[in-house]
Amino acid sequence: MRSTFAAIAVAAVAAFAAPVLGQPSNSAEIAAIRAEITALSERLERLEQASAVQGGAPAPVASPAPPAAVTEAPRAVETRVAAAAVPPNVRFSGDLRYRHESINEEGAAERQRQRIRARFGVTADVAENVRVGLTLATGGDDPVSANQSLDTGFSRKPIGVDRAFFTWAATDELSFTGGKMANPFYRPGSHHLIYDNDLNPEGLALRYARGNWFANYAGLWVEERAAADDSIMLGGQFGYRGMLNEGARVTVGASYFDYLDTQGQTPFWNGDAVGNRVDAAGNYLNDFNLAELFGDVTFTPGERPLTVFADYVVNTEADDLDTGFALGASLGEVTRAGTWKVGYVYQELRSDAVLATFTDSDWAGGGTDGKGHVVEFNYGFRDRLVFGFRYFLNDRGQDVGSEHDYNRLQADVQFNY
DSSP states (O other): OHHHHHHHHHHHHHHHHTTTTTOOOOHHHHHHHHHHHHHHHHHHHHHHHHHHHHTSOOOOOOOOOOOHHHHSOHHHHHHHHHHHHSOTTEEEEEEEEEEEEEEEETTSOOEEEEEEEEEEEEEEEEETTEEEEEEEEESTTOTTOOOEESOTTTOOOOEEEEEEEEEEEOSSSEEEEEEEOSOOSOOGGGOOSSSOTTOOOEEEEEEEEETTEEEEEEEEEEEOOSSSOOEEEEEEEEEEEEEOGGGOEEEEEEEEEEEESOTTSOOTTTSOOTTSOBOTTSSBSSOEEEEEEEEEEEEOSSSSOEEEEEEEEEETTOSSSOEEEEEEEEEEOOOSTTOEEEEEEEEEEOTTSSOGGGSOSSGGGSSSSEEEEEEEEEEEEETTEEEEEEEEEEEEOTTTTOOEEEEEEEEEEEEEO
């Protein structure tokens, strides 16, 4: 009788434990378990009646085998439970980068520092054609850098909202994005002549692509003011993507970025013009209406792609010191363990060529009024683990009459997940 009670207890425990252990728990399976318990109960009753008639003990009843989930390894059970806990329309991603940085600027003490950048994001498809996303990152409120220096006595490091957006795919060709988003504009060779890689602008954007043609448009809120007009950037871009002979891919296009109500205003973010010229009150001397021409070509002569690009910009609202350009090339691509990429760029940005607050924060110390070279090398040590080096050999301060050398070395290890 004890074995029969054990069989019933095991079956009952299996019925209640199935959802916890990651086993399916639909109504059909629950009904089957209940039927098994009923059958065992009936058998127990018949055996007890026979025992009463014959004066003997009932024959032992074999206990059923435990559910499959009970015999599985704990890690397998945990994996199944975790997979069941995350809806299929939700995805997580992130990365962690550790950097050693050496800065050698003429006229200043050499600087060594350790820095981290950590980002974690989640996206969810809330409808067939609507996606929302949120990304958190280190680095405080700096609009062009998520790097966080390791200093200030082991203090806790700030984390902020890096992205918070929605994307609505109205058709296969047209989509709208709103919120704090990834840069909606194409950058040739993935280079950042006008905007830093870490910049995530805020506002509304439209993307259109049909055949070989594409167009991007955005209205971005740069500065909201209670007692004056807001500074808004209205930007448009038009381009062509196609194939050349022997499979080479080419992208060419033009952009126009118009910053409204910027001249005469305090420099954005922290009041530092970062190379742009200012008036006697410390406000922007010029407005910024930027016209850009760009193009890149990718060849695949062997196993590794070769990309060359050119980017040119002029600020039509400045009378001088108003141009910038970048020329570069890269060979290879880091896609898995053992793959690598090497790249080179030469760049010049005059003082008012672009709005300096949003430019590359590493090149020439950030901002405008600089020129020089950048070389880099990245290697996939393992899948999702990349080693990288970048060296900046730049000059800065030419336009203000204080030209001097600025050299910067970065050594990175980055984990992606």
